[in-house]
Amino acid sequence: MKYILFGVLLLAARYTYAQESCTLTLTGKVIDEHDASSLGYADIWAKQAGVSTISDASGAFEISGLCPGPLALRVAHVGCDTLDVAFMIRRDTSIQLFMEHHTELLEIVQIEAAKPHEDIMARQTLSKQKVERMQAMSYAELLDDELGVQMNQTGGNIAKPMLHGLSGNRVALRDNGVILEGQQWGSEHAPEIDPFAMEEVEVVYGASSLRYGPEALAGAIVSKRKTETIRALNGWVHMNGASNGRSGNGSVMLRGAPIKSLPLFAFVQGTVGRSGDLSAPKYVLDNTGTSNLHGQVGLTYVSERFGAHTEYRRFNTQLGILSFAHVGNLTDLRNAIELERPATATNDFSYSIEAPYQNVEHEVSAAELWWRPQLETKLELSFNRQYNLRQEFDNSIFALNGADLQYELTTHSGELRLDHRFNTVFKTEFGLIGQRQANTYTGRFFIPNFLAYEGGAYLIQHLTLQEQEVEVGVRYDVRQQQAFMYRMDTLYRPERNFAGLSWNVGYGIDKGVWSLSTNVAQGWRPPAINELYSNGLHHGAAAVEVGDELLDEERSFSWMNQFEVRDLYYGGLRWSFMVRGHASYYDQFIYLVPTGTPALTIRGAYPTFEYRGVDAVLAGVDASLAARFGGRWSGALGVEMVRAQEWSIKRPLIFMPADRADLEVRYALDLFNEGRYIAVTATGVNEQFRVPGIDYAPPPPTYFLLASELGWAFRLNSDFRVITALRVSNILNTSYRSYTNRLRYFADEMGRNFSLVIRVPFDFSPKQEHIQIIEQ
Amino acid sequence: MKTTSKLLLMASLIGLTVSACRTDDDLPDVPQPVVNEPEQITTVELHIEKASDSSHVHATWSDPDGPGGNEPTIDDITLDTGSVYTVEVHFYDESGDSPVEVTSEIREEGDEHFVCFELAPTELSDGIAITATDSDGTYPIGLDSEWVTTGAATGTLTLKLKHQVGGEKDGTCEPGGTDVEVVFNVTIQ
Numbered sequence: 008m009k010y011i012l013f014g015v016l017l018l019a020a021r022y023t024y025a026q027e028s029c030t031l032t033l034t035g036k037v038i039d040e041h042d043a044s045s046l047g048y049a050d051i052w053a054k055q056a057g058v059s060t061i062s063d064a065s066g067a068f069e070i071s072g073l074c075p076g077p078l079a080l081r082v083a084h085v086g087c088d089t090l091d092v093a094f095m096i097r098r099d100t101s102i103q104l105f106m107e108h109h110t111e112l113l114e115i116v117q118i119e120a121a122k123p124h125e126d127i128m129a130r131q132t133l134s135k136q137k138v139e140r141m142q143a144m145s146y147a148e149l150l151d152d153e154l155g156v157q158m159n160q161t162g163g164n165i166a167k168p169m170l171h172g173l174s175g176n177r178v179a180l181r182d183n184g185v186i187l188e189g190q191q192w193g194s195e196h197a198p199e200i201d202p203f204a205m206e207e208v209e210v211v212y213g214a215s216s217l218r219y220g221p222e223a224l225a226g227a228i229v230s231k232r233k234t235e236t237i238r239a240l241n242g243w244v245h246m247n248g249a250s251n252g253r254s255g256n257g258s259v260m261l262r263g264a265p266i267k268s269l270p271l272f273a274f275v276q277g278t279v280g281r282s283g284d285l286s287a288p289k290y291v292l293d294n295t296g297t298s299n300l301h302g303q304v305g306l307t308y309v310s311e312r313f314g315a316h317t318e319y320r321r322f323n324t325q326l327g328i329l330s331f332a333h334v335g336n337l338t339d340l341r342n343a344i345e346l347e348r349p350a351t352a353t354n355d356f357s358y359s360i361e362a363p364y365q366n367v368e369h370e371v372s373a374a375e376l377w378w379r380p381q382l383e384t385k386l387e388l389s390f391n392r393q394y395n396l397r398q399e400f401d402n403s404i405f406a407l408n409g410a411d412l413q414y415e416l417t418t419h420s421g422e423l424r425l426d427h428r429f430n431t432v433f434k435t436e437f438g439l440i441g442q443r444q445a446n447t448y449t450g451r452f453f454i455p456n457f458l459a460y461e462g463g464a465y466l467i468q469h470l471t472l473q474e475q476e477v478e479v480g481v482r483y484d485v486r487q488q489q490a491f492m493y494r495m496d497t498l499y500r501p502e503r504n505f506a507g508l509s510w511n512v513g514y515g516i517d518k519g520v521w522s523l524s525t526n527v528a529q530g531w532r533p534p535a536i537n538e539l540y541s542n543g544l545h546h547g548a549a550a551v552e553v554g555d556e557l558l559d560e561e562r563s564f565s566w567m568n569q570f571e572v573r574d575l576y577y578g579g580l581r582w583s584f585m586v587r588g589h590a591s592y593y594d595q596f597i598y599l600v601p602t603g604t605p606a607l608t609i610r611g612a613y614p615t616f617e618y619r620g621v622d623a624v625l626a627g628v629d630a631s632l633a634a635r636f637g638g639r640w641s642g643a644l645g646v647e648m649v650r651a652q653e654w655s656i657k658r659p660l661i662f663m664p665a666d667r668a669d670l671e672v673r674y675a676l677d678l679f680n681e682g683r684y685i686a687v688t689a690t691g692v693n694e695q696f697r698v699p700g701i702d703y704a705p706p707p708p709t710y711f712l713l714a715s716e717l718g719w720a721f722r723l724n725s726d727f728r729v730i731t732a733l734r735v736s737n738i739l740n741t742s743y744r745s746y747t748n749r750l751r752y753f754a755d756e757m758g759r760n761f762s763l764v765i766r767v768p769f770d771f772s773p774k775q776e777h778i779q780i781i782e783q
Numbered sequence: 784m785k786t787t788s789k790l791l792l793m794a795s796l797i798g799l800t801v802s803a804c805r806t807d808d809d810l811p812d813v814p815q816p817v818v819n820e821p822e823q824i825t826t827v828e829l830h831i832e833k834a835s836d837s838s839h840v841h842a843t844w845s846d847p848d849g850p851g852g853n854e855p856t857i858d859d860i861t862l863d864t865g866s867v868y869t870v871e872v873h874f875y876d877e878s879g880d881s882p883v884e885v886t887s888e889i890r891e892e893g894d895e896h897f898v899c900f901e902l903a904p905t906e907l908s909d910g911i912a913i914t915a916t917d918s919d920g921t922y923p924i925g926l927d928s929e930w931v932t933t934g935a936a937t938g939t940l941t942l943k944l945k946h947q948v949g950g951e952k953d954g955t956c957e958p959g960g961t962d963v964e965v966v967f968n969v970t971i972q
Contacts, residue, residue: 334960334961336961336964338961338964339960339961350958351949351951351958368805370804370805372804392804394804394805394806394807396805396807402946402948402960415807416807417806417807445807447807451823495848542851542852543849543850543851544849544850544851551850551851553851606850606851607846607854607855608846608849608850608851608855609824609825609826609827609844609846609850609855609963609964609965610850610961610962610963610964611961611964611965613850
């Protein structure tokens with residue numbers, strides 16, 4: 008329990024910094040709290056100080072060269088829950104650490120527990136504070152502030168994450184071990200993942216096909232629940248409300264191991280939410296309401312050598328589409344663009360969701376079995392079924408009983424995985440993957456029915472030499488796909504086969520104070536179904552989009568680097584610095600190229616776009632610089648930039664995010680920054696000057712936004728904690744438009760918003776002190 | 784607990800999960816598509832009757848395979864100078880096996896629809912006066928109209944079907960979304 012030390016923290020809050028002389032020594036011993044036996048070979052990691060060590064056979068350890076001030080330790084030992092403790096160190100100190108050792112949880116805390124990640128990709132883990140204080144309405148919005156992540160939006164309420172300018176079929180979204188299979192090729196698609204159910208979220212940057220499959224060319228977003236290790240009833244209640252949209256969300260998680268003496272963990276979680284029309288500063292964004300109902304339930308059985316897990320998740324949402332965006336043809340679109348205020352804009356707020364709207368349902372059933380015949384070897388078998396129902400209701404002339412367009416996508420996937428550690432240096436991962444996917448549509452034709460089979464195999468070799476690691480991996484995938492559609496009244500059933508090799512060579516070094524990772528990767532993806540066969544008017548985009556059924560695989564060659572310096576003491580401040588540089592070359596980058604000849608339709612003339620494979624180059628930098636002063640003040644500056652263009656004709660790619668900078672200043676109201684703070688954030692987004700010149704409207708101008716957050720956390724009693732945060736975003740009520748929002752032609756973005764979140768984590772475990780401190 | 788009972792427990796849990804699943808009812812072994820397009824407008828037909836001798840011509844703008852695919856076929860309109868015509872506008876959905884006329888559905892929702900005509904250049908708009916002769920109770924619908932020609936001219940006639948919902952309709956072509964926008968070449972001789 009990391010909050011056990013609350014009393015200690017309060018005491019420590021009176022402490023003020025003395026002279027910074029980093030010469031203190033911490034000695035200690037790691038002990039099993041059950042039988043007081045010593046725990047040898049535990050990893051002890053002082054993250055901020057950038058030092059780690061291993062306890063000797065008698066459980067003893069020593070860390071020297073520590074600076075006075077708050078010290079946070081993470082302790083990991085095979086078969087124990089990872090222990091986080093924090094305390095104040097003022098002079099040489101001796102401590103005793105008590106760990107809960109339980110063999111049935113051997114599986115959960117692996118040998119690599121001290122190492123936070125299974126690979127050496129460039130990555131960013133969302134802070135616990137941010138995930139716990141989830142104010143966002145959507146999955147994409149939660150991720151938007153992370154460096155290198157933007158939103159690909161359709162109005163204020165439909166958004167998906169974009170990594171370094173790419174989204175959809177180029178970013179894999181994995182939630183609790185299952186890669187999401189929805190209609191992600193569509194631009195007006197929002198991921199079918201409940202943001203309130205996520206407890207740990209991580210962004211993996213760069214081609215990461217080895218683990219996340221071919222559709223992870225730009226990276227992956229990995230979210231999951233916390234690993235279940237607490238037997239007593241525990242969980243949380245999360246509530247938030249916002250003034251803009253007059254929204255409310257409630258989410259509850261309950262978990263524990265209900266049967267005594269049986270290591271069977273169960274959880275149940277549900278979210279309900281509702282939002283009405285959002286508001287821009289000067290008018291209501293008509294029909295931008297959202298309605299959500301999500302739930303999940305699961306069981307995990309863990310023994311020393313064997314484990315099994317099964318879960319069921321259901322996601323239901325209804326999303327209104329901004330009514331101003333309903334245009335019949337290009338003339339309407341041009342007229343709408345010319346208006347500063349939409350013609351039908353009012354100030355009338357409503358909760359009702361009317362056509363045009365989407366109704367989306369997603370279901371995941373997953374099962375997993377694992378077996379660990381010996382400590383070094385693990386075999387995992389997993390299976391999942393996903394069903395995605397997507398209905399689009401248009402504001403069409405003829406009132407229909409059902410949806411104007413409906414897709415049903417059913418996916419069955421299975422994976423077999425083998426991990427083996429030969430010794431402290433070599434580790435191998437091997438996997439086999441199979442998938443069957445079938446899609447049917449009802450209503451207006453945009454993409455055909457299809458049936459696809461996928462198979463893949465990968466082999467990843469790790470080589471670890473103390474703080475250095477090398478990873479080499481290859482993966483081969485095949486996809487066989489048959490589409491079914493009518494052409495001139497005859498059934499047309501084209502079959503395509505795709506295959507490709509992905510590989511990755513990575514090197515990482517972690518010196519504590521600084522770390523570096525570099526990855527060179529080759530990836531590919533099969534063309535998406537719309538890129539091959541769409542043929543018709545894309546109502547959302549006011550364009551005729553024509554697929555090319557002869558398109559080949561998209562291939563990329565990319566280089567991703569991340570360099571980080573943590574807590575470097577210089578000039579009275581503690582500095583952290585991160586820079587992530589990336590560059591990739593795409594052969595056959597598939598995207599919509601304007602043909603220049605308009606298509607004549609009964610609704611008038613539309614510009615025509617064709618899917619083509621072009622050679623493209625994407626490169627960019629994400630950088631952050633953070634400084635802490637004393638125990639209370641901190642500041643962080645983040646910058647993100649992407650450059651993308653067709654290589655041969657030097658034409659910029661359309662819809663790439665503009666340069667952005669964020670500056671945050673934070674004042675901690677308690678010394679450990681455990682949840683009481685005031686933060687002010689300024690965000691500036693530049694105008695996107697690099698555009699191909701084929702857009703309907705010029706990119707929106709540069710804008711600045713100001714936000715502020717007050718966080719307040721306290722402990723109610725030994726079982727309950729209360730975390731609250733009050734946030735004001737767009738404080739100045741600035742009218743602005745975002746380049747990566749497809750509905751920027753029609754309306755401004757959201758105006759000022761007050762939101763309040765209250766989260767109550769609870770844990771009815773018997774309480775146990777995990778640390779005893781003796782100062783010398 | 785014995786291994787068998789553990790396995791039984793797991794199996795029943797997995798079974799429970801699987802049986803709760805939603806399925807795609809439209810998914811046969813081979814997912815052949817069904818022809819189930821919602822109604823759309825593919826064809827505009829003008830029935831033009833000359834008042835003096837009841838002579839009757841049809842001018843058609845037709846794109847049965849919808850946007851993309853084959854190019855639409857478009858008739859030209861030829862009118863006599865100094866004449867009066869009664870014109871009916873008809874809309875069809877010809878995407879299916881047999882054409883379906885959808886004009887009556889538009890007439891029924893007359894308070895949300897408006898058919899308007901734009902003539903260009905000025906020479907032509909001076910040469911024809913078009914007046915709608917039907918009404919939704921407040922404003923004209925435009926499905927029926929009277930065309931009075933004067934002098935000789937050539938140019939284009941743009942016919943629009945506007946969808947004006949939520950009290951937007953004000954008797955002009957401006958509000959609403961465009962469901963149909965087609966252009967005919969017109970000659971008055």
